[in-house]
Amino acid sequence: MTNHHQESLTTYPKPGPTREQEQVDEEMMSMQMQALRITNSLAFPMVFKAALELGVLHTIVALEEGVWLSPSEIAFGLPTKPTNPEAPMLIDRMLRLLVSHSILKCRLVETGENNRTESTQRVYAAEPVCAFFVNRGVNSGSLMSQFMLLQSQDTSEGCDTRRKRCIQFCPWHGTLRIRCTDEQFAAIFNQAMSDSSTMIMTKILEVYKGLKDVNTLVDIGGGLGTILNLVISSKYPQIKGINFDLAAVLATAPSYPGVEHVPGDMFIDVPKGDAIFMRRILRDWNDKDCVKILTNCWKSLPEKGKVIIVDMVAPSEPKSDDIFSKVVFGTDMLMLTQCSGGKVRSFAQFEALASASGFHKCEVSGLAYTYSVIEFHK
Structure with missing residues (x-):
């Protein structure tokens, strides 16, 4: 039995954020990113030091211009060959950070592995600034x-x-x-x-x-x-x-x-x-x-x-x-x-x-x- 005293419930869509609110949100996001970059700033010198000690930059810079290397090629081209089977993956994680600091450049290439033609991997090459850190x-x-x-x-x-x-x-x-x-x-x-x-x-x-x-x-x-x-x-x-x-x-x-x-x-x-x-x-x-x-x-x-x-x-x-x-x-x-x-x-x-x-x-x-x-x- 319908309760005649019950008001019908009607839902209305909430108004979306205004242009001004979107701009404020974008500015806050940008400021937060800057704050996190400062917070995590220790990571770059730590990784860059390791890359120099391992010979990563020398390995990449020694190649002819236009040659790109995969993390596996870099790992096994180092002066000291890695024994850790996860070395290419670890190198890849280091190189991503160096790319974000414009030390290296990166692009995706198709590998075609496991019958997956869309499978890709990252390959890396040196940016010009690398020349200042190698002989x-x-x-x-x-x-x-x-x-x-x-x-x-x-x-x-x-x-x-x-x-x-x-x-x-x-x-x-x-x-x-x-x-x-x-x-x-x-x-x-x-x-x-x-x-x-x-x-x-x-x-x-x-x-x-x-x-x-x-x-x-x-x-x-x-x-x-x-x-x-x-x-x-x-x-x-x-x-x-x-x-x-x-x-x-x-x-x-x-x-x-x-x-x-x-x-x-x-x-x-x-x-x-x-x-x-x-x-x-x-x-x-x-x-x-x-x-x-x-x-x-x-x-x-x-x-x-x-x-x-x-x-x-x-x-x-x-x-x-x-x-x-x-x-x-x-x-x-x-x-x-x-x-x-x-x-x-x-x-x-x-x-x-x-x-x-x-x-x-x-x-x-x-x-x-x-x-x-x-x-x-x-």
Whole structure:
């Protein structure tokens, strides 16, 4: 029997989201994705380090252009052949992440396996950036060893822990330029500096012409002498090179034609030369220490001599989603955590250092990748 007091139930469709609501949802989704990317950011350096150690990048880059490899082909083409039957699957999972960071590129191809013509698999090839992480021949250099250095336990410990082991060994304590008693870390550090120096200096010699009239070039903190050897052997044979660093560093430096290894302390004095070269040195030190170093340089230079500084120059304003800003300000944070008072400076800050040290002119004379060539003129 129908209840006449019961109202009929009528359902109405709920109104869909408005255009404004959809836009808000999309923005929230985008922000959440960005937040998750930051949260999971540890995964990329972890996987990239493993890919370098296993030889994955070298295996892919060694092929001719246009050749694509499957995970199985990559796995069994590695220097050390895998024994784990799941190795291709594990490699594939690593490579997917590297593709998302534009290290590799990927495409799907049909395999036709198991009578399934639509069955596909991923194949991979190298993006151009891979060339910066493999040895491409004489004077090419590589960033691989520098990346491995920054991922090492000694670097992640930070300055204070490392200083406990090294302070009694090295008077230049407090920066990454120390040479600690851990020989393995010292070897990693020296290789990283040498490889990255070669890559950057090769480019600088293409764009910078300020060495053509130099007779004696002093490289402060020159390490193993890689830069001077490259300068003299590849372009300026008339230059006499003086490689100036700690005695402990020079003990392992090879002999090069035209290069003299001179031990010493840049806070006490600097060898005389027509020009003094410093690559990534001032970033390790606070302003007061930089003025000490530069004042010693000023004293050792003749009239119209110059200091040549190769380093990053920080922009006055960071830009959102800008690669240069990410590189420079990321480097600045490494200096903050690894060096006592170190920082990446703006051009105005370089000008202030030049003036405080007695130099009358500061100018940028070249650009190589993210590095500027800055001249301080006496």
